[in-house]
Every structure is written in structure tokens, then in C-alpha cells.
Amino acid sequence: MRVESPQSADRRRDVVDVAANLRTVRERIEEAARESRRRVSDTRLIAVSKTHGAERITSALDAGHRVFGENRVQEAEAKWPPLREVFPSVELHLIGPLQTNKAKTAVAVFDVIQTVDRPKLARVLSEEMSRAGRQRDCFVEVNIGEESQKAGVPPMEADRFIAECRERYQLRVRGVMCIPPFDQEPSPYFALSAKIAERNGLPWVSMGMSGDYEIAIAFGATHVRVGTAIFGPRDSR
């Protein structure tokens, strides 16, 4: 048997109450949905567990939560298969940038790919899904604030790229995903993302994080990606 390290003793006295945080976030989602006259069931809460270890994630699973997001393929590949054995109904979303050489692993590890942002990636994903005999729901990531450091297709090119993903690559594109500029009022960006999804006949919009998920719901988010408000602060990396 392993000797218990001081860190694991600390973690048992975890200062972050994941179950309580989940309840709070769910309540706020319900409230935001009510205020905007939307159905609560139309918004999915993605618990973003990147950087967090199995113990904190297990607290969320034990509290009944099943939908999670990770931003790195390798990290998810290491963390999730053992958890899935215990909780087979987990639904895992990739919300971070995807390199084509990791597409095969991504198709194996994730249920939903939210970051399709360029033709080469669309092509490789399509090939890997056919090879694996496993279609995955996808989102097209839109660089909604047209920021040079961010991934995503520019809003002006979104319609054409969505059509290309669907028609040429036969991807099951179900929605649009965006991360608005960090230091600006997000509403106009949320509104534009919802509009792009609507005019392309896409049912889903993934937008809103810990600081702005209620606003995102008011603008039609069907998937909110919440990390810090559930799992506590991350070590910077």
C-alpha cells in the first residue's frame, strides 16, 4: 500500500466543495433560463475539468454530473478512460485546439469535438471518424472577436466553412462555438454567434464561461462551459 502523502490528506479536506458549486451553477442556469423564457433543459452544463485531478472530477461524478470538457487531448487521454469505466454515461467535449496528428486520439477519447476550425482538420477528422466507424458531433469554432491570437474561423467565413464541413467532409456539424474577447462586454459576440448558428440551421451554440454564462444563456447558449465556478481556480500553466 502507498503511504499517504501530505497532499492527498489535504485533498480530502478539499477547500473546494464541488457538489455545492455544481448546485449553485445549476440554480443560476435555471434562473437565467427562466428570465429569458427559455427551457432549462435547452442548456447543457459542461463542467470544464482541465488541470484538475481525478479526485475533484469524481466529486462531480458522485454528485450526478456527467458532461465534461477538457482542452488537451493528451491530458484527457490520461485522465478519462479509467473514470469512464466507472461512469460509462460520461459525455466528454474537446474544447481546446486540436492538431491534426492528434485527431485520431481525439476521436477515440471525446464524444464531441467543439474546435473544428480549418479545412485540413475537418478532412483529417472526417477520415478518422470513417476509419473508426464512429461519427462525433462537432462544433465549428468561430473567432468571434477576430483576435489574432485566437483559433476559429473569422465570422465572415463561417457560413462557407460550415457548408464545406458538412458537404465536402460529411461532418456532423451541430453548432457554433466561440470565446469572446476577454476584456469586452460579451453580449454582441454572443448575439453574433447565435445568429451564425441560426442562419446555418445549426441547433447548438457553445458559449459562456464562469464569468458570463448567464449572459450567454440570455443570448441563446445551448452549451455553457464552466470551469472555475465548479472546480475552483486552476494553477496557471
Ligand SMILES: *Cc1c(COP(=O)(O)O)cnc(C)c1O
Ligand atoms: C478553460 C475554458 C473554459 C472554462 O473557463 P472558466 O473561466 O474556468 O469557467 C471554457 N471554455 C474554454 C474553451 C476553456 O478553455
